[in-house]
Amino acid sequence: MSRIYLSPPHLSGYEQELVGEAFRSNWIAPLGPMVDAFEREICEFIGIQHGVALASGTAALHLAMILSNVKPGDEVLCPTLTFSASANAITYVGAHPVFIDCTYETWNLDPDLLNEELAAQGREGRKMAAVVAVDLYGQCADYGRIEEICKVHGVPLIEDSAEALGATYGNEKAGCFGQMAVFSFNGNKTITTSGGGMLVSKDSDLISKARFLATQARDPAAHYEHSTIGYNYRMSNILAAIGRGQLKVIEDRLAARRRNFEYYFEALNGIPGISFMPEVSYGRSSRWLTCILVDPTHFGVAREDIRLALEAENIESRPIWKPMHMQPVFSKCRVRGGSVSENLFAGGLCLPSGSQMTVEELHRVVSTVKNCYRTS
Numbered sequence: 001m002s003r004i005y006l007s008p009p010h011l012s013g014y015e016q017e018l019v020g021e022a023f024r025s026n027w028i029a030p031l032g033p034m035v036d037a038f039e040r041e042i043c044e045f046i047g048i049q050h051g052v053a054l055a056s057g058t059a060a061l062h063l064a065m066i067l068s069n070v071k072p073g074d075e076v077l078c079p080t081l082t083f084s085a086s087a088n089a090i091t092y093v094g095a096h097p098v099f100i101d102c103t104y105e106t107w108n109l110d111p112d113l114l115n116e117e118l119a120a121q122g123r124e125g126r127k128m129a130a131v132v133a134v135d136l137y138g139q140c141a142d143y144g145r146i147e148e149i150c151k152v153h154g155v156p157l158i159e160d161s162a163e164a165l166g167a168t169y170g171n172e173k174a175g176c177f178g179q180m181a182v183f184s185f186n187g188n189k190t191i192t193t194s195g196g197g198m199l200v201s202k203d204s205d206l207i208s209k210a211r212f213l214a215t216q217a218r219d220p221a222a223h224y225e226h227s228t229i230g231y232n233y234r235m236s237n238i239l240a241a242i243g244r245g246q247l248k249v250i251e252d253r254l255a256a257r258r259r260n261f262e263y264y265f266e267a268l269n270g271i272p273g274i275s276f277m278p279e280v281s282y283g284r285s286s287r288w289l290t291c292i293l294v295d296p297t298h299f300g301v302a303r304e305d306i307r308l309a310l311e312a313e314n315i316e317s318r319p320i321w322k323p324m325h326m327q328p329v330f331s332k333c334r335v336r337g338g339s340v341s342e343n344l345f346a347g348g349l350c351l352p353s354g355s356q357m358t359v360e361e362l363h364r365v366v367s368t369v370k371n372c373y374r375t376s
């Protein structure tokens, strides 16, 4: 039986032509017109003014920390339920993450706990250097409240939208919130450049600075003059060509991921002990990954039993991100709350969600999950 992957790349057929164009023009590196066009097209899609294409989403987060003026010894708030890159970038500038729990309704940063933490720090005369909000598994965090809270406390907000290209909050797309937002185009994302990322913002000055830092921080001079530490973080023209080919079919890809979710929901939602990551009324999730929550007391077996049963059928699935406050590397970091994320981790499973999944493959996943169900 052929393997069903969690979220593999899905080529559109346009990529080769665009990569060929880059080769024919001899612009394979450095940078080049494909990069400029990819930046423009992604910004148009999101509805934001400025963007800089980078080597990865993690590089974009690192630059966001530097541009938010986060310094060694500072503290930065970050949801505990996220992929490690959100927190790792905080440490790259010598700062310390402080983790905040999420809510059951959003699986994203809990605005009440965020406010509590910022207020508590304020009472002690301390100020957080920044807040990172994450749009988990394709769903926007509650920006109406989070932006307001950050404004009241005077703390810059960074949107880690690595997983949520195409999601919406109200009438705006993911990527339009906070001072800057981060996207990833690694191999398992809704669209991929094989590896890559982007930093976007309404503020042209921030993106110009990011571009400067990402290109080795060269001061204007014919010789190589440097007054700042720089990074080699830009995306190559070849990878941008792949991204442009992918972006041509973004609406189809988003629709396919939503269709996966709907198929799974129809088939599994009535089963005792199975529930789905909720979709919040303020926006539309891109359903990058379809995530279920398994309650073993009603389903009869645990999340891990389902994962192993899927694996035995050559189907890849993955537990929900292990919360950062449970990770050995962050064990010394503070956390506010944490039990919601711990419970989601204990019962949460990401089902195969690739945009090329066939109905037969979806059926294979569903019947394997259903076969795990045990009534006592």
Ligand SMILES: Cc1ncc(COP(=O)(O)O)c(C=O)c1O
Pocket (backbone or CB within 6 Å): 055, 056, 057, 058, 059, 082, 083, 085, 086, 134, 160, 162, 163, 183, 184, 185, 186, 196, 197
């Ligand atoms: C929430 C989140 N932030 C950041 C990243 C980092 O992106 P990249 O893999 O492009 O460095 C990822 C994905 O890998 C992610 O899921």
